[in-house]
Structures are given as C-alpha cells and as structure tokens.
Amino acid sequence: MLKITDLKKSYGKGEPVLKGLNLTTDERRLTAIIGSSGAGKSTLLRCINRLVPANSGKIELDGVNILDLHGQQLQHTRRQIGMIFQAYNLVDRLTVMENVLAGRLGYVGMLRGILRRFPQEDVDRAYALLQRVGLSQYVNKRCDTLSGGERQRVGCARALMQNPRILLADEPTASLDPKTSERIMELIAGITDELDLPVLINLHNVPQATTYADRILGLRHGVMIFDGNPGDLTEDWLEKIYAGYEDDLKKQMRVAPQEQDDE
Amino acid sequence: MSESPDHYIWRRPHFIETPYIRYGLLALALIYLVFALSTVRINPQRVMAGIPRAISMFSGAFPPDFQARGSLIISGFIESIQMTLIATAAGVLLSIPIGFMAAKNVVIKPVYVVGRLIVVVMRSLHPVVLAVIFVSAVGFGAFAGILTLVLYTIGFVGKLLAEAIEEIKYGQVEGIRSTGAGYLPVLSYAVFPQILPRLIGLSIYQLDINLRASAIVGIVGAGGIGGTLNTAFGRYDYATASAILLVMIGIILVTEGISGRLRRFTK
Amino acid sequence: MNDNTNSVSPSLLAGDHFDWVRYSRKQRLARSFGYVAAAVLLYWALSTVDIFWPWVRTAPAQLGDMMFRMFPPSLEKLNPILYALVESINIAVLGTIVAVVLALPVAYLGAQTVTPNRVTLWLARVIIVATRSVDTIIWALIFVAILGPGPLAGILAVAFRSIGFLGKLIAEAIEEIDWGPVEAMQAAGASRAHIVTYAIVPQVVPSFWAITILRWDINIRESTVLGLVGAGGIGLIFQGAIDTFKWNTVSLVLIVIVMVVFAGELVTGIVRRKLL
Ligand SMILES: Nc1ncnc2c1ncn2[C@@H]1O[C@H](COP(=O)(O)OP(=O)(O)O)[C@@H](O)[C@H]1O
Ligand SMILES: [Mg+2]
Numbered sequence: 001m002l003k004i005t006d007l008k009k010s011y012g013k014g015e016p017v018l019k020g021l022n023l024t025t026d027e028r029r030l031t032a033i034i035g036s037s038g039a040g041k042s043t044l045l046r047c048i049n050r051l052v053p054a055n056s057g058k059i060e061l062d063g064v065n066i067l068d069l070h071g072q073q074l075q076h077t078r079r080q081i082g083m084i085f086q087a088y089n090l091v092d093r094l095t096v097m098e099n100v101l102a103g104r105l106g107y108v109g110m111l112r113g114i115l116r117r118f119p120q121e122d123v124d125r126a127y128a129l130l131q132r133v134g135l136s137q138y139v140n141k142r143c144d145t146l147s148g149g150e151r152q153r154v155g156c157a158r159a160l161m162q163n164p165r166i167l168l169a170d171e172p173t174a175s176l177d178p179k180t181s182e183r184i185m186e187l188i189a190g191i192t193d194e195l196d197l198p199v200l201i202n203l204h205n206v207p208q209a210t211t212y213a214d215r216i217l218g219l220r221h222g223v224m225i226f227d228g229n230p231g232d233l234t235e236d237w238l239e240k241i242y243a244g245y246e247d248d249l250k251k252q253m254r255v256a257p258q259e260q261d262d263e
Numbered sequence: 264m265s266e267s268p269d270h271y272i273w274r275r276p277h278f279i280e281t282p283y284i285r286y287g288l289l290a291l292a293l294i295y296l297v298f299a300l301s302t303v304r305i306n307p308q309r310v311m312a313g314i315p316r317a318i319s320m321f322s323g324a325f326p327p328d329f330q331a332r333g334s335l336i337i338s339g340f341i342e343s344i345q346m347t348l349i350a351t352a353a354g355v356l357l358s359i360p361i362g363f364m365a366a367k368n369v370v371i372k373p374v375y376v377v378g379r380l381i382v383v384v385m386r387s388l389h390p391v392v393l394a395v396i397f398v399s400a401v402g403f404g405a406f407a408g409i410l411t412l413v414l415y416t417i418g419f420v421g422k423l424l425a426e427a428i429e430e431i432k433y434g435q436v437e438g439i440r441s442t443g444a445g446y447l448p449v450l451s452y453a454v455f456p457q458i459l460p461r462l463i464g465l466s467i468y469q470l471d472i473n474l475r476a477s478a479i480v481g482i483v484g485a486g487g488i489g490g491t492l493n494t495a496f497g498r499y500d501y502a503t504a505s506a507i508l509l510v511m512i513g514i515i516l517v518t519e520g521i522s523g524r525l526r527r528f529t530k
Numbered sequence: 531m532n533d534n535t536n537s538v539s540p541s542l543l544a545g546d547h548f549d550w551v552r553y554s555r556k557q558r559l560a561r562s563f564g565y566v567a568a569a570v571l572l573y574w575a576l577s578t579v580d581i582f583w584p585w586v587r588t589a590p591a592q593l594g595d596m597m598f599r600m601f602p603p604s605l606e607k608l609n610p611i612l613y614a615l616v617e618s619i620n621i622a623v624l625g626t627i628v629a630v631v632l633a634l635p636v637a638y639l640g641a642q643t644v645t646p647n648r649v650t651l652w653l654a655r656v657i658i659v660a661t662r663s664v665d666t667i668i669w670a671l672i673f674v675a676i677l678g679p680g681p682l683a684g685i686l687a688v689a690f691r692s693i694g695f696l697g698k699l700i701a702e703a704i705e706e707i708d709w710g711p712v713e714a715m716q717a718a719g720a721s722r723a724h725i726v727t728y729a730i731v732p733q734v735v736p737s738f739w740a741i742t743i744l745r746w747d748i749n750i751r752e753s754t755v756l757g758l759v760g761a762g763g764i765g766l767i768f769q770g771a772i773d774t775f776k777w778n779t780v781s782l783v784l785i786v787i788v789m790v791v792f793a794g795e796l797v798t799g800i801v802r803r804k805l806l
Contacts, residue, residue, distance in 0.1 A: 079719030089710030106719025127271035387791035
C-alpha cells in the first residue's frame with residue numbers, strides 16, 4: 001500500500017539525513033521504527049506526508065507518487081494519512097471538539113470549516129471517537145486545560161477523524177510520564193487493531209516497540225539496517241542500531257513497562 | 264448539549280454563554296456604532312471633490328523636491344535635533360526626582376500622590392496641546408518646543424522610572440540601611456544603582472520618541488521641521504512636503520535602529 | 531579564640547595597596563566615550579539653538595501669569611466641550627476599527643512565517659514603515675487637504691497612523707505562534723484558509739486584543755489634537771479658546787482631556803485583565 005523507493009533527503013546543504021531508503025508496508029499492521037535520536041526517524045515520517053520536501057526517490061500510496069503532487073491533490077492525499085505528534089500539536093485555545101473536527105478539514109468546504117458547520121455524520125463520528133478515547137465528558141473543554149495524556153488522546157482522535165488509510169505517529173509517548181505513555185500505546189495499538197489500520201510509529205522506547213509492534217525497523221544514520229519481527233531483535237542488533245549511542249539505549253531500556261507501577 | 268439516540272448535537276460554545284448578555288452587548292455595540300457614524304457628517308460632494316484633489320496632490324508630491332527649500336529643510340531638521348537633545352537631557356534630569364516622588368515604596372503618601380498626579384497629567388496631554396499652550400505663553404520658536412518636550416519626557420520617563428523603582432529588590436535596601444546609612448545614602452547606594460541601567464535605556468528610547476514629537480510640535484509654531492512642513496502644506500508645495508516626509512521617515516528608521524542597538528548595548 | 535581572630539587579614543587594616551575599579555578597561559572606555567559624546571552634543575545644541583534668551587528669562591513669569599488666569603476653570607462652554615469630546619472619542623473608536631480592518635491583511639503579509647512570497651513581505655513592510663513613521667497629526671494635515679475639514683479626515687488620519695502600528699505588532703504575534711498546530715492542519719490536508727482559521731487565528735487572538743486596546747488608548751490621546759488642524763474633535767474648541775484668550779475655558783478643556791485619557795487607561799486596564 002505504502003511503497004518507498006530510494007528516498008533521499010538532506011536539510012539545506014548538510015549531510016544527507018536519509019540515504020536512499022526503501023520500505024514497503026505489508027500485512028503486518030503496526031510497524032515501529034527505532035533508532036538513536038538524529039537517526040532520521042522524524043524526517044522519514046515527515047517526508048511521507050510532505051511536511052518536509054524530499055530530495056529524490058518515490059513515495060507511493062496506492063500507486064500514486066506523493067512527491068509529485070501539488071495543491072488540492074496533495075491535500076487529498078494528506079487527508080488519507082493521519083499523523084500523531086510528539087508535542088500533540090493541538091490548538092490550545094480551541095475546544096476538544098473543534099480540535100477533533102479539525103481532522104475533517106481536508107474534506108469539508110471552506111465556509112463549513114470556517115463556520116464550524118460540519119456535517120452531522122462528522123460530529124457523530126467525532127463524538128464516537130471521543131467516547132472511544134475516553135474524553136466524551138470534555139467535549140467543550142478548552143485543550144489548554146487538559147493533561148498531557150488527555151491531549152494525546154485528542155491528538156489520536158483528530159488523526160482518526162481523517163478516516164486515514166495509514167496512520168503515522170512520531171514518538172507519540174515521548175512527552176508523557178511512563179504510566180500514561182503505556183496507556184497511550186495501548187490505546188493506539190487497540191484502536192488501530194479495531195479499525196484494521198496500518199500504523200507507522202517512531203518509538204524511542206525499545207520495550208514498547210517489542211511489546212506492541214508486529215514489525216520493527218532499525219534506522220541508523222539514515223539507513224535501514226534492521227527489518228524484522230520483534231522476536232528477531234537481538235541484543236546484537238540493538239547494539240548495532242544504537243552503536244555510539246549506548247547511553248541513549250540504556251535510558252530507553254530503563255523505561256520498561258513493568259517498573260512503572262511502583263513509581 | 265443534548266444527545267438524541269443516534270445523533271450527537273454539537274454547537275461551538277459561545278464566548279458569552281448567557282444569551283441576554285450576549286445579544287445585549289451586541290445591540291449596545293451596534294447602537295454605539297450607528298450613533299458614532301451619525302456624528303461623522305460626511306458631505307458626499309466634498310468627498311467626491313477630494314478625489315481629483317488627491318490626484319493633483321500626489322502628482323504634485325512626485326517627484327519630491329529636496330532642492331527648492333533645501334536650506335529650510337536642513338535648518339528645520341537641525342532645530343528638531345537640537346530641541347530633542349536639550350529637552351531629553353533636561354527632561355530626564357527632572358524625571359529623576361519626579362520618578363522617585365511617584366514611586367510608592369520610597370516616599371510618604373502625600374508626596375506620592377503629588378508625584379503620581381504630575382506624571383498622569385503630563386502623560387495625558389498630547390505634546391501638540393502642550394506646545395499650543397507654551398507658544399502662547401513664551402512665543403513662537405524652539406523654546407516653546409523644548410518646554411513641551413521636557414514635560415512630555417517627564418510624563419514618560421517619570422512613569423517608567425517610578426515603576427522601575429517600585430520593582431527594586433528590597434534586600435539591597437535593607438543591606439545598606441543596616442549599615443546605619445541615612446535616607447539619601449540609601450537612595451544613592453541601594454536604589455539608584457538598581458535603576459541606573461533602566462534610566463539610561465529609557466533616556467535613549469526617549470531621545471527617539473522626542474525626535475518624532477519634535478517633528479510635529481512645529482505644526483503649531485513650536486520650532487523644528489514641523490513648521491517647515493506646515494508651511495509647505497499651506498503653500499500647496501507638495502513636492503517639498505513629500506521631500507520632508509521622506510527625510511523624516513529615513514531619520515526615524517535610522518534613529519530607531521541606533522537607539523535599539525544602543526539599548527541592547529547598555530543592558 | 532586564638533589571637534589570629536582580630537587580624538584575619540592584615541591587609542584589610544594596614545592594606546596592601548589595591549586598585550579598586552568598578553568596570554573593566556573596555557567598559558570604562560565605552561562609558562566615558564558615551565558621556566563625552568552626550569556632553570559634546572548637548573553643548574553644540576545649547577550653543578547653536580535659535581532661542582531668544584531674554585524670553586527665557588521672562589518665561590517663568592509669563593507661565594505663572596497664564597496659570598493664574600486659568601483659574602478658576604469656567605463652565606460656560608461645558609456643553610460644546612462635551613459634545614466635541616464625544617466626537618474625539620468617536621474618531622478614536624472608528625479610526626481604530628478602520629485601522630484593524632486594514633491592518634489584518636498587512637499583518638498577514640508582513641509576517642515572515644506565513645507571507646506567500648518575498649514580494650508580499652516587502653510590500654507589507656513598506657506599508658508598515660510608511661504609515662508608522664508619519665504622525666497622526668501629519669496624516670490629518672494630508673486628509674484635511676484632500677477631504678476638507680471635519681471628523682472624516684480625523685478618522686482616516688487615526689486609521690492610517692494605526693495601520694503600521696497594528697500591522698507590525700500583529701505580524702510579530704503571528705511570527706511567534708507555536709508552529710505545531712499549523713503542521714497538524716497541513717498533515718490533515720487542510721487548505722490555507724482552514725489553517726489560518728484553526729491554527730493561526732486562535733493563537734493570535736489574545737495578542738490581537740491586547741494590541742488593539744493599546745492602540746485605542748493611544749488614539750484617544752491623539753484624537754484630542756486633530757481639531758488643531760481641522761480634523762474634528764475637541765482640539766478645535768481648544769484652539770478657539772487659545773486664540774480668543776479665554777484661559778478659563780482652556781483650563782476646562784485641559785481638565786476634561788486629562789480625565790478622559792485617564793478613564794481610557796482605566797477601561798484599558800480592566801478590559802485587559804478581564805480578557806487575558
Ligand atoms: N528542520 C531541520 N533543519 C535542519 N536539520 C534538521 C531539521 N530537522 C532535523 N534535522 C536534522 O536531521 C537529522 C535527523 O533528525 P530527525 O529526523 O529529527 O531524527 P530523529 O527523529 O530520528 O531523532 C538530525 O541530525 C537533525 O539535526
Ligand atoms: Mg524525532
């Protein structure tokens with residue numbers, strides 16, 4: 001469905017961040033991308049929905065090369081790709097409902113969007129999603145009054161509101177405390193399972209990746225050096241993926257789910 | 264927010280929830296607007312006549328003529344600069360005692376009230392109003408302009424200085440006072456050093472503000488480039504007027520840049 | 531106690547010689563240069579300025595005399611004064627409204643992060659600089675010359691001066707927003723209009739009100755002088771009273787101006803606390 005071929009990306013005149021990346025999503029649903037910070041994980045996701053322009057290569061969604069699109073075509077493709085952000089990226093001063101409905105902006109006309117006159121089925125769906133993520137009592141609360149975990153739930157609902165073909169998530173739990181982080185991972189894994197929605201998720205937490213993912217990709221300096229099942233991710237591989245960033249790895253291993261409950 | 268069995272009804276919450284107050288305020292605002300517009304007696308004929316006038320004005324203004332009244336323009340700007348320098352120096356000096364008077368934490372209540380009153384009155388009066396008064400009291404020319412700018416400076420620097428004094432760290436005052444120092448030594452050792460950087464910054468900023476003000480007090484005869492500009496308008500000499508405006512914009516941009524840099528430097 | 535206690539540091543008492551200086555050499559040089567430059571400039575200004583010094587000597591007496599004649603303020607012209615005052619306030623309000631309407635697109639184009647291209651950015655910057663650097667009363671001169679005397683010229687003068695002020699500050703507010711929500715809207719496939727209404731406007735609203743109220747407050751003060759060049763409001767009565775030497779009326783006008791500006795500041799303070 002999503003097929004990336006020889007993707008190259010560098011920022012300005014700097015070192016290339018992605019050095020000819022290939023990736024095809026398959027029947028396995030939740031794909032976790034791990035790698036040290038600076039490996040290019042965020043860049044990869046942001047190239048897919050064109051938040052940053054790639055230099056060369058192909059990114060095909062159902063056979064359409066995203067890198068060739070402009071204007072409305074690009075908007076139409078973007079609305080098929082949901083995204084969850086590390087910093088939630090909600091509009092603080094809008095209500096929960098408005099933030100969730102914003103996920104429909106790629107579908108509604110200009111005036112409807114501006115006047116908040118969304119079709120009834122969108123409102124129904126938004127409410128159902130809010131119930132699913134456990135926030136239906138906060139419909140008209142402003143987002144700046146929510147906690148981090150609640151905000152990320154709104155972020156998930158907004159991304160799913162797009163009715164996407166694929167979901168991207170860029171370290172969705174990195175700004176949360178360990179317990180909340182676990183809850184959010186459960187939510188994302190659970191809800192995408194119900195919807196049978198493929199997910200591409202950057203994780204900084206290796207135990208979480210092996211727990212929730214069906215497939216793991218190891219990114220190192222812009223090159224994919226590991227692609228396999230969670231069970232195949234041996235110590236050896238981890239050392240290779242994180243070579244030179246052992247501290248990074250240790251820190252991440254420490255946030256293992258079991259240890260959280262007594263904190 | 265009611266929930267019917269199969270639909271969820273959502274409407275964006277209003278900024279003011281009570282409909283009475285919401286529509287009441289809206290109605291009041293509308294009534295005021297209609298009233299305000301009705302006091303603007305627009306004479307359509309006169310406005311229509313303005314279009315050709317504007318055209319002739321702008322075609323007169325381009326190209327700007329720096330030459331014809333070149334020496335008047337130069338002497339006008341020089342006078343503006345002189346007025347600015349003198350008035351800023353005098354005004355800042357006077358602002359120091361008045362700033363102290365207007366600071367709650369260093370003087371007794373009656374003095375504070377007087378200081379505050381001076382600052383509030385000075386700030387409320389537009390420099391052009393002050394200039395009109397001074398021109399009729401001491402005659403046309405730069406002197407009236409300088410007096411105007413001095414008061415204008417007191418209003419600004421005095422107020423901001425008073426705020427700076429009210430924000431000083433009290434521990435330092437106690438430290439000096441505990442050495443047995445009297446009122447004035449406490450002011451000069453514990454209070455003044457804390458506000459000096461702010462005072463210098465304010466003075467530089469005020470130089471900038473006063474230069475702008477010096478350009479307009481001349482319109483009512485208080486010296487500087489404003490007089491030259493007013494004369495140019497009076498004579499329908501728009502080429503000179505546009506030249507003056509361009510120089511004015513240039514000078515303001517340059518001094519804004521310099522004063523911004525100086526203030527960053529003194530911080 | 532050993533006998534060292536009293537003389538912990540002999541140098542404190544007898545003293546090795548110690549050069550105490552407050553600032554580094556470079557700082558002191560810069561400082562001295564600043565002071566000397568200021569003194570020289572001031573000397574130049576004082577010695578060359580075109581002032582008729584005998585008038586300066588008689589000035590205190592003149593001013594005192596005038597103050598004396600201002601008392602007591604006369605209520606004779608109270609009604610026309612209040613009427614003109616309302617006109618001044620109306621000019622300030624309407625001028626601010628017009629300015630806001632015109633300044634919003636300028637701010638959008640003038641904000642580096644959202645402006646469509648270089649040309650629009652520079653266009654906005656030129657508008658901002660030109661309107662901001664020309665004082666309200668000079669704009670009034672221009673509009674009176676075009677439209678003839680009256681409050682309409684005053685409204686436009688207030689509006690034009692405010693466009694640059696509002697445009698600059700709102701553009702800065704736009705540049706400071708959190709970019710995350712904008713990216714989120716882009717990622718959802720939203721159009722430019724939707725990105726503006728969902729991600730930019732809500733974030734700019736608080737600064738927008740603060741800036742607009744600040745300018746409205748300033749405009750109340752500015753509108754009191756427009757009458758001096760024929761652009762409506764209380765300035766006209768003020769000028770008339772000065773020209774006819776009605777000092778008791780002049781003082782009443784001044785009192786009224788001070789009171790209304792003060793009231794404006796109060797309202798501004800209250801609204802700011804309520805809104806933000
Ligand atoms: N907007 C940007 N401009 C310039 N360099 C960037 C930008 N974003 C990321 N980079 C650089 O690209 C590299 C990869 O970053 P990123 O994709 O964020 O890595 P990761 O998400 O794996 O931590 C880093 O070296 C980072 O400094
Ligand atoms: Mg990242």
